[in-house]
Amino acid sequence: MSQPNQADEGITFDTFMEGVWRQNPVFVMVLGMCPVMAVTVSAINGIAMGIATTFVLVCSSFLISLIRHLVPKEVRIATYIVIIATFVTLVDYLIQAGSLALYEALGAFIQLIVVNCIILGRAEAHASKNPPLKTVVNALGMGIGFTIGLFALGGTREILGAGKLFGISLFGEHFQPWVVMVLPPGGFFVLGGWLLLFALFRNKPATEGGHTHGA
Amino acid sequence: MSMELRTSPHQVSDRSVPTIMKHVVLSLLPVSAFSVWQYGLSALALMLTVTATCLITERWFNRAAAQPSTLGDWSATITGLLLALTLPPAFPLWMGVVAGFVAIAIGKALFGGLGNNVFNPALIGRAFVQAAFPVAITTWVPAFAAKRFSEFVPSTLTAPLMMPPAVSDWIKQQSVDAFTGATPLARWKFENVTASAHDLLTGAVTASTGETSAILILLCGVYLAARKFLDWRIPAAVLASAALTAWLFQWYNPAHYPSPSFVLLSGGLMLGAVYMATDMATSPVTPLGVWIYGAVIGVVTVMIRYFGGLTEGVMYAILLGNALTPFIDQYTQPRVFGTRQKRKS
Numbered sequence: 071m072s073q074p075n076q077a078d079e080g081i082t083f084d085t086f087m088e089g090v091w092r093q094n095p096v097f098v099m100v101l102g103m104c105p106v107m108a109v110t111v112s113a114i115n116g117i118a119m120g121i122a123t124t125f126v127l128v129c130s131s132f133l134i135s136l137i138r139h140l141v142p143k144e145v146r147i148a149t150y151i152v153i154i155a156t157f158v159t160l161v162d163y164l165i166q167a168g169s170l171a172l173y174e175a176l177g178a179f180i181q182l183i184v185v186n187c188i189i190l191g192r193a194e195a196h197a198s199k200n201p202p203l204k205t206v207v208n209a210l211g212m213g214i215g216f217t218i219g220l221f222a223l224g225g226t227r228e229i230l231g232a233g234k235l236f237g238i239s240l241f242g243e244h245f246q247p248w249v250v251m252v253l254p255p256g257g258f259f260v261l262g263g264w265l266l267l268f269a270l271f272r273n274k275p276a277t278e279g280g281h282t283h284g285a
Numbered sequence: 286m287s288m289e290l291r292t293s294p295h296q297v298s299d300r301s302v303p304t305i306m307k308h309v310v311l312s313l314l315p316v317s318a319f320s321v322w323q324y325g326l327s328a329l330a331l332m333l334t335v336t337a338t339c340l341i342t343e344r345w346f347n348r349a350a351a352q353p354s355t356l357g358d359w360s361a362t363i364t365g366l367l368l369a370l371t372l373p374p375a376f377p378l379w380m381g382v383v384a385g386f387v388a389i390a391i392g393k394a395l396f397g398g399l400g401n402n403v404f405n406p407a408l409i410g411r412a413f414v415q416a417a418f419p420v421a422i423t424t425w426v427p428a429f430a431a432k433r434f435s436e437f438v439p440s441t442l443t444a445p446l447m448m449p450p451a452v453s454d455w456i457k458q459q460s461v462d463a464f465t466g467a468t469p470l471a472r473w474k475f476e477n478v479t480a481s482a483h484d485l486l487t488g489a490v491t492a493s494t495g496e497t498s499a500i501l502i503l504l505c506g507v508y509l510a511a512r513k514f515l516d517w518r519i520p521a522a523v524l525a526s527a528a529l530t531a532w533l534f535q536w537y538n539p540a541h542y543p544s545p546s547f548v549l550l551s552g553g554l555m556l557g558a559v560y561m562a563t564d565m566a567t568s569p570v571t572p573l574g575v576w577i578y579g580a581v582i583g584v585v586t587v588m589i590r591y592f593g594g595l596t597e598g599v600m601y602a603i604l605l606g607n608a609l610t611p612f613i614d615q616y617t618q619p620r621v622f623g624t625r626q627k628r629k630s
Contacts, residue, residue, distance in 0.1 A: 233446075246380075246448040250416035259391075 081204045089212030096219025096261075097268040101187040105179045106223060107257040113236050116224025117217060118172050122165065122180060124213025126157045127189050131197040131209035138198045150193045151184065158183045188216060219264075226260045227251045302399070305565075306359035308514045312505040313366050313560070319501055320494045324374035324426070325433025327441040328494045334378045336365030338385030346394035360399045364388055367560055368407040370495025371553060371600070372414070375426040375438035375452055379445040380418055384410040404607045405564045408600050415600070421449050425468060425491040430459035468492055469551045470596040479543045485550035492552070499550040506559035515563040518572065522579020523558040523586075524549055530587040542591070554586060557599035567607040574610075574617035582606040 084092070095101050105123070110116045130153050141149045162180050166173045173180070183189065192212055197205040228234055231252035233245030250256045321329045343361040347354050355361070368388050372381060388410025396402040415422050426438050440449035468491050469480035484490050486500045496502075510517035531548035548554070562568060562582055569578045582602045589598025 241446055244447045246418065246421070246443075246446060248417040249419055250413065253416065255416060 081207055085204060085208050086211040088208060089210075089215040090218065091215070093212075094215040094219060094268070095188045095212055096216060096223075097265060098272070099188075099191075100265070101191060102216065103261075104182060105186065106220060106261065107254065109176055109179050110220055110224035110227055110257060110260075111231065111252045112175075112228040112234075113221055113225040115172075115175055116220035116222075118165070119176060119179065120213070120217025120220040122161045122176075123183055123186060123188070123216055124210070125161055126154060126183050126186075127192060127213045127216075128206055128209045129157045130154045130189060131192055131205045132202050134193045134197040135200060135202040135205040141198075146198065147190075147194075150190060154189055154193070155184050188212060222264055223257070223260050226264070227256055230260075231256060302360070303358050305514050306363055308512065309363050309509065309560070310359055310366065312509050312514075313363070313370070315505060316370065316495050316498070316501055316556075317366060319498055320370065320374070323428040323433075323497060324494060325430065326436070327426070327433070327438040328369075328374045330378060330437065330441060331372060331374065331376055331381050331494060332366060332369040335369040335372070335381045335385040336362060338382045339365030339368070339389050342386050342389040343394070346390065346398075350394075352398075355398060358399060361389060364393070364406045364410075367495075367556075368410045370556060371407065371411050371493050373422060373425055374494045375424060375440045375449075377421060377440055377443035377449045379443060380414055380421055382445075383417070384414040386410075387413040400566045402566055403610075404604055405561050405567050408561060408604055408607075411600055412604065423471075424449070424452060426452055427456060427459065427491065428497065430456070432459060468596065469547070470590060473543055473547070473551075474590075474596050479547050480551065482546050482550060485547070490551075493556075496553040496556045499555045502555040502559055506555075509559070515559070516568070516575055518575045519563045519568060519579045520558040522576045523562055523583045524554070526580040526583030527554060527587050528583075530584050534587070534591065548587060548590070552590070552597045553599045557586075557603055558582070561599075561603050562606060564607075567610060569610050569613045569617065571614060571617040571619060573619075574613040577613050577617065578606050578610060581609060 089095065093099055096106055102123070105119050109119045130150070133153050134150055137149075158181060161183065165176070165180060192209055196208050200208070225235055228236075229240065230248045231250075232247055233239060233241045239245070248256070251260065317332055321332075339361045340356055344354060344356060347356075365385055365388075368384055369381065372384065388406045391413070392404060392406030392409030393399065393402045421440070424440065438452055439455050440452050443449040469485065472478045472480070480490055486498070490497060506515070506520055509515045510520070528545040528549055531542065531545040534542040535544055558579075562579065569575050582599075582605075585602035585605055586598045589595060589601060595601075
């Protein structure tokens with residue numbers, strides 16, 4: 071996660087795309103695996119979790135970036151956690167008010183956004199060192215990358231585990247559900263598959279020349 | 286004067302991996318042929334499909350890793366054939382394809398190929414489909430059905446991703462006497478009825494494709510052991526510890542627990558002990574370790590059968606044994622000749 075241009079003032083396209091592609095939280099950094107594994111039994115759960123996390127990530131990054139010169143180094147983690155927890159509580163109530171079914175499906179994992187490594191990681195690595203606007207753009211990219219990751223997992227597991235996507239039946243009523251996909255092992259299988267796929271994509275240009283040292 | 290300098294080993298055996306694997310495949314042929322005779326076209330189609338899937342997957346991973354083809358070592362053939370033999374005869378072919386792919390891809394190729402795999406690939410494939418398709422993997426059809434050579438069991442030809450149709454209508458047309466639809470182990474567990482040793486020995490029971498005839502598997506195992514293609518200690522330890530555990534339980538409560546002979550001959554214990562537990566890549570190498578490994582498998586099998594939610598425990602017992610193998614090997618290293626055992630502080 072070393073970024074040489076991090077302290078530069080300019081907002082480039084990469085500031086946004088970093089989280090979506092180059093440093094995707096799910097597929098590259100493999101951070102925040104707890105919600106990734108636990109809530110992605112369906113696409114809608116994954117997206118809801120992703121949006122909630124994005125909201126917390128963007129808001130807390132903005133606030134942390136604003137006060138980055140005021141917070142003494144010794145108490146910064148505690149400060150970050152308090153700020154993050156505030157926004158998580160907000161999201162918690164918002165989801166509960168909006169959709170009780172979704173709230174129950176996501177369960178304790180909404181509250182657990184507080185300890186999601188991505189949020190604290192971005193606060194420490196980016197928000198505390200960059201101006202507010204830049205850090206918001208970066209946090210938005212990270213959040214979207216995380217949401218894409220959750221959707222990829224949730225979609226795959228819903229398609230195989232229930233034959234549906236967003237609750238719409240894809241294969242008719244005779245579809246044979248893969249029970250394992252909605253169980254915890256399915257999360258690991260699907261995540262492993264996506265990591266493999268993502269690694270193949272990302273490493274393609276690098277290995278195109280010499281392909282001699284395999285395994 | 287020219288002098289040739291060589292490091293050990295100085296005596297080279299003509300045994301190679303392909304030789305051993307080829308003999309295992311050969312010894313599996315009688316078992317496979319018997320199950321085709323019992324279950325007809327469906328069993329044959331399942332074996333061919335699963336084996337073909339394993340071979341194609343192996344080749345595909347060879348290509349992806351830019352490695353030379355490893356089809357020639359016959360190990361993928363064994364995996365495919367063994368996997369098919371552990372599945373129910375009327376298992377839908379598309380699920381067989383899933384099982385075969387998972388067995389080679391996740392069970393073997395991702396670990397780095399033959400010899401690097403931690404678990405028996407065939408059992409990985411079976412464990413996956415057991416978790417994914419719990420109904421299909423416990424749907425049994427009778428052996429020696431009347432039309433077994435002229436038509437497929439309807440569930441065999443299920444369209445990919447679709448749910449297999451019920452086989453009860455098909456079974457009714459076959460004029461099979463007293464088909465219960467349950468394996469001997471399930472009947473013991475839920476109805477407390479034990480099958481006779483004669484039926485179990487000759488394969489006149491409901492079971493997975495290749496685990497019906499205990500006597501045939503045992504004969505093939507004896508052949509392999511006599512030619513030293515497998516370590517005889519492993520099946521001996523598995524069967525002995527299973528029998529001993531069963532005997533202890535029967536001695537404790539004869540009314541409830543079945544006889545050791547039933548435990549030995551029913552389910553997949555024979556097939557598992559002879560062909561699965563003896564996989565060279567996933568079993569210990571030290572003589573003492575092999576005994577421990579076999580004993581663990583035997584005891585765990587009986588425990589799962591008696592106290593677990595499943596009717597059959599051989600698969601998980603062997604996978605557990607595989608997982609313990611590195612530790613068993615580490616703690617049973619023989620003393621190097623001429624040295625003294627170091628005492629651990």
